Amino acid sequence: MAIVSIVVELKDQPGQLLRVLEPISRLGGNILSIVHQRDKKTPLGRIPVEISLQIDEKKVDDLIKIIKSETIVRSYNEVRLITTTSIMLVGHIIHTDLGDTINSIDRTGFAEVVDMHISMPKLNEPSTAMVTISATGKEKLKEAIELLRDVCRRKGILMIEPLNEEPV
Amino acid sequence: MIRIAIFGFGAVGQGVAEILMQRERIERWIGRYEVVAVADSRGSLCSEDGISLKEAIEVKKRGSLPEGKSVMEIIESMDFDVAIEATPTNIETGEPGLSHIRACLNKGSHVITSNKGPLVVAYKELAELAKRKNVKLAFEATVGGAMPLIKLAKRDLAGNEIISIKGILNGTCNYILSRMEQERLSYQQILAEAKELKIVEANTSYDVEGIDSAAKLVILANAVMEMDATFNDVEIVGITSITPEAFEIAMEKGYTIRLIAEASRDGLRVSPRLLPLYHPLAVRGTLNAVLIQTDLAREVFVIGRGAGKIETASAIISDLVDIYGNDRTN
Numbered sequence: 009m010a011i012v013s014i015v016v017e018l019k020d021q022p023g024q025l026l027r028v029l030e031p032i033s034r035l036g037g038n039i040l041s042i043v044h045q046r047d048k049k050t051p052l053g054r055i056p057v058e059i060s061l062q063i064d065e066k067k068v069d070d071l072i073k074i075i076k077s078e079t080i081v082r083s084y085n086e087v088r089l090i091t092t093t094s095i096m097l098v099g100h101i102i103h104t105d106l107g108d109t110i111n112s113i114d115r116t117g118f119a120e121v122v123d124m125h126i127s128m129p130k131l132n133e134p135s136t137a138m139v140t141i142s143a144t145g146k147e148k149l150k151e152a153i154e155l156l157r158d159v160c161r162r163k164g165i166l167m168i169e170p171l172n173e174e175p176v
Numbered sequence: 177m178i179r180i181a182i183f184g185f186g187a188v189g190q191g192v193a194e195i196l197m198q199r200e201r202i203e204r205w206i207g208r209y210e211v212v213a214v215a216d217s218r219g220s221l222c223s224e225d226g227i228s229l230k231e232a233i234e235v236k237k238r239g240s241l242p243e244g245k246s247v248m249e250i251i252e253s254m255d256f257d258v259a260i261e262a263t264p265t266n267i268e269t270g271e272p273g274l275s276h277i278r279a280c281l282n283k284g285s286h287v288i289t290s291n292k293g294p295l296v297v298a299y300k301e302l303a304e305l306a307k308r309k310n311v312k313l314a315f316e317a318t319v320g321g322a323m324p325l326i327k328l329a330k331r332d333l334a335g336n337e338i339i340s341i342k343g344i345l346n347g348t349c350n351y352i353l354s355r356m357e358q359e360r361l362s363y364q365q366i367l368a369e370a371k372e373l374k375i376v377e378a379n380t381s382y383d384v385e386g387i388d389s390a391a392k393l394v395i396l397a398n399a400v401m402e403m404d405a406t407f408n409d410v411e412i413v414g415i416t417s418i419t420p421e422a423f424e425i426a427m428e429k430g431y432t433i434r435l436i437a438e439a440s441r442d443g444l445r446v447s448p449r450l451l452p453l454y455h456p457l458a459v460r461g462t463l464n465a466v467l468i469q470t471d472l473a474r475e476v477f478v479i480g481r482g483a484g485k486i487e488t489a490s491a492i493i494s495d496l497v498d499i500y501g502n503d504r505t506n
Contacts, residue, residue: 096425098422169450
């Protein structure tokens with residue numbers, strides 16, 4: 009899944025937004041937010057509208073093409089993975105199939121291991137690794153951590169999570 | 177005239193006695209008082225007119241208190257207004273403290289305790305009993321030693337909804353982890369050092385397996401977050417398998433590791449966690465630190481001494497003043 013942010017310029021007339029939303033819905037996109045930038049009206053009287061959505065990454069190009077045929081696309085960018093966290097693993101990480109541990113995150117489609125630093129001081133002694141996981145959103149990251157927690161519990165690996173400071 | 181009974185005469189009980197011997201200091205807060213009974217598991221000193229605390233401490237120094245009435249016999253036969261319950265903690269049965277506290281509340285005496293066991297086992301029952309009997313059950317000393325926490329959350333943050341409590345509730349674990357962070361020595365080496373310095377209690381697993389932290393977390397969850405939690409609700413991971421390399425690797429990303437007890441809507445957890453090095457909870461040595469997150473006041477941090485004879489006694493005295501005292505700031 010990709011997260012895409014598109015800024016389109018719409019005429020200040022009824023039904024304009026729908027011309028953009030309809031193709032998103034048709035391609036199975038999930039709208040995260042819509043912001044009308046009324047204070048930034050263009051000289052031609054058009055209103056910039058920023059739409060953030062979640063969509064299958066393979067459909068991003070098609071979507072942009074369709075929207076371009078409907079209206080003016082000022083800019084768009086794909087933010088594939090937006091939240092990142094570091095998690096520490098301590099134990100027999102290698103001998104419990106490290107590939108499988110990483111795959112449990114990577115195959116979710118919404119999160120992946122993007123960085124890893126491992127220290128193996130002695131043979132048969134526990135290793136220590138710092139794993140960086142990125143996900144498409146906060147909730148998805150939480151979900152990925154839950155998954156990893158289950159894997160670690162099963163493999164007897166100590167997982168040290170960051171103390172997250174959720175804004176109140 | 178306030179009549180006080182002290183049950184349990186170990187470090188904390190003696191610490192309380194030492195402070196109560198400073199009559200001038202305490203009478204300024206609560207007026208006239210006498211300690212009418214001091215008892216430990218082997219014996220007691222009792223007198224309706226008040227006993228000599230100096231003598232009690234001296235006798236105890238030479239061994240144990242003289243044979244006499246048991247705690248339960250004192251509760252049944254003597255008049256006192258407030259009991260200070262400082263017997264050793266048993267988080268499985270809550271005994272002997274649980275029976276002591278039940279009996280005191282039932283006869284209409286206030287109870288101040290430093291004993292986690294009875295509260296972990298039967299917080300709800302005891303809180304309801306105290307309410308029904310119109311007496312106070314105070315337990316500031318059970319969590320975070322000298323740190324103001326229970327009264328802070330219940331009174332000073334009144335009107336707030338407490339969203340989460342996260343913190344370091346065990347000084348031994350914090351000592352070990354912060355030494356590992358600084359010295360990059362193994363857990364075993366630091367544990368040996370802590371034993372030498374007598375920072376570690378007799379049964380180390382109680383501290384390092386996270387059991388002590390979990391017991392305190394249950395008390396906080398029940399008392400200030402109005403949960404109905406038991407010890408078994410806490411997911412517990414201790415610190416024994418943390419490697420020295422863990423600190424090295426964490427440091428590269430700007431993190432350190434601490435044993436954090438956390439209560440929130442997601443549940444109760446005690447586990448080692450990564451903390452940014454500059455995080456206010458990343459305290460060193462035997463200090464305790466707690467972050468209370470509320471909806472109105474937002475974040476409130478408390479850092480202080482989580483254990484120690486006089487430090488813990490300080491929390492007991494604060495409860496005593498809270499029950500009887502006149503607020504001098506008014």
